[in-house]
Amino acid sequence: MKDSLRCPRCQSEALYRYGFTPSGKQRYLCVVCQHQFVEHPARKPPEVRPSCPRCGQPMHVYMRRGGVVRFRCTRYPECRTYLKIRAEVSRS
Ligand SMILES: [Zn+2]
Ligand SMILES: [Zn+2]
Known part of the structure; x- marks a missing residue:
């Protein structure tokens, strides 16, 4: 199961996989607002x-x-x- 991932800034679902952080987490780039974020920020x-x-x-x-x-x-x-x-x- 997978939650649909949204940009935390503009709630867009148009996301682009943008490599990985140094700690190995998937990084995303929002196509709409160019905001970069990481899926499921570390608890x-x-x-x-x-x-x-x-x-x-x-x-x-x-x-x-x-x-x-x-x-x-x-x-x-x-x-x-x-x-x-x-x-x-x-x-x-
Ligand atoms: Zn966005
Ligand atoms: Zn002590």
Whole structure:
């Protein structure tokens, strides 16, 4: 079964397969408005929570900025371990 795919911008069904994204998803180009989009945009995976390299407790998101996520140990302030992880930034 297949849902009919529509342009998210103009709802047109006149779509052109336009190669693949770097992550391997089918990319479409709307013939009507030239909008490019990806079928079924990735559902956000559950937040990856690293565990604290020092005490083994889970870490939680402390700050997100500019594609970088900072995690802080849930035992803060007892444990002041931070982690900085670069999140994938999708560019169009
Ligand atoms: Zn369109
Ligand atoms: Zn810790």
